[in-house]
Every structure is written in C-alpha cells, then in structure tokens.
Amino acid sequence: MKRILFSIFFTALTVTTLCAQDAGTQAQIDKLSGQIQDLLAAQEQQTKQLAAVQKDISELRDKVNTPQVNDSASSADLKSLAEKVQEIDKKRQADRDLILKQIEQLGKVAAGAPVKIKKPTPAPAPDDTAAPAVPQKGYEYTVKAGDTIGLIAKAYRDQGVKVTSTQILKANPGLDATKLYVGKKVFIPDPNAK
Numbered sequence: 001m002k003r004i005l006f007s008i009f010f011t012a013l014t015v016t017t018l019c020a021q022d023a024g025t026q027a028q029i030d031k032l033s034g035q036i037q038d039l040l041a042a043q044e045q046q047t048k049q050l051a052a053v054q055k056d057i058s059e060l061r062d063k064v065n066t067p068q069v070n071d072s073a074s075s076a077d078l079k080s081l082a083e084k085v086q087e088i089d090k091k092r093q094a095d096r097d098l099i100l101k102q103i104e105q106l107g108k109v110a111a112g113a114p115v116k117i118k119k120p121t122p123a124p125a126p127d128d129t130a131a132p133a134v135p136q137k138g139y140e141y142t143v144k145a146g147d148t149i150g151l152i153a154k155a156y157r158d159q160g161v162k163v164t165s166t167q168i169l170k171a172n173p174g175l176d177a178t179k180l181y182v183g184k185k186v187f188i189p190d191p192n193a194k
Contacts (some may be wrong), residue, residue: 109146138171138189149177152186161190 073081139161141152149165156163169175171189180186 106146138187141186141188143180143182143184143186145182147180149180152188156188161188162192163188163190167191 139156141156143152149168153163153165153168165177167189168186169177171187175186
C-alpha cells in the first residue's frame with residue numbers, strides 16, 4: 001500500500017507538473033501567436049506601402065516617357081530656328097552693306113564730284129527781241145545724276161569761274177532748277193570773261 005500510495009502520489013505529482021508545464025507552454029504559445037499576428041499585420045502594412053510606391057514609380061515612368069506638349073521645342077526645332085536667324089542676319093548685313101554703299105555714292109555726288117569744264121564755246125547769237133543782260137562767253141555743261149544748280153555753280157567756282165546759281169538761272173531762261181534731268185545742256189556764264 002505504501003507502494004500504491006507512492007505511485008498515486010507520484011502520478012499526481014507528475015500530472016500536476018505536466019499540467020503546470022502545459023500551462024506555461026500554452027502561455028508561450030499564446031505569446032508567440034500574438035507576435036506572429038503582429039508580424040503578419042506589419043507585413044500586410046508593408047505590402048500595402050510597397051504597392052503604393054510601385055504605383056508612384058509607374059506613374060513617374062509614364063510621365064517621363066510621355067512626350068511633352070507642343071509648347072516645348074526639340075533640339076532639332078531649336079537648331080532649325082538658329083539657322084533661320086543666321087540666314088536672316090546675313091541678309092540684314094547684306095542689305096546694310098548695300099545701303100551704306102548707296103549712301104556713300106550719294107555723298108560723293110552731293111559733295112560735288114569734280115566737274116570737267118569744257119572749253120568756252122561762243123554763246124548762240126543773241127536774239128534782238130529778248131536779249132538777256134548776261135555775258136555772252138561761258139561754258140556748256142551736261143547735267144549728270146544728282147546734279148543741282150547749286151552743286152554745278154560750286155563745281156565751277158572750285159575751278160576758278162566765279163558764277164552763282166542766280167547767274168546760271170538768268171543765263172538759261174525757262175530753266176526750272178527743280179526739274180533738271182540727266183543729259184540736259186546748261187549754259188554756264190563766265191562773269192570774268194569780257
């Protein structure tokens with residue numbers, strides 16, 4: 001009986017120990033189960049965040065790969081525009097050079113290019129009806145492009161013939177100083193000749 005009692009006691013002790021171990025194991029299992037659930041929730045949260053990041057990356061790729069709207073220019077457009085601007089600049093420079101040459105020519109004409117004076121020719125025979133009161137000796141001058149009565153008079157004065165615009169107009173009745181044309185013959189009186 002002692003043996004039986006000892007066996008029962010041993011069995012009870014074993015069962016109690018086993019129950020105590022079972023309860024500790026259950027507590028650890030419950031704790032691990034909670035941690036696993038927390039990890040699964042965190043993993044699900046990270047999966048959602050990863051999906052959002054992948055979506056953002058995809059949208060950015062689409063934006064980068066999408067061609068720009070027509071309000072921007074490509075490098076080919078810029079190069080073409082630069083070439084056109086250079087072409088226009090060359091034409092502008094050529095026009096400028098042409099204008100400067102023409103202004104220079106006009107300046108030479110206005111400055112009174114040297115006039116070749118022909119030898120004195122006798123004046124036409126005076127008409128008794130309307131004889132001007134001017135000397136009968138002088139020069140015949142052929143009008144050139146850009147000539148004016150003032151420039152012609154100045155050119156002759158530079159050659160030593162002291163004549164004025166008024167004297168030239170009086171020596172050429174009917175001559176309109178505003179309507180000189182190239183090739184017209186004008187009599188230049190020589191007031192110094194007697």
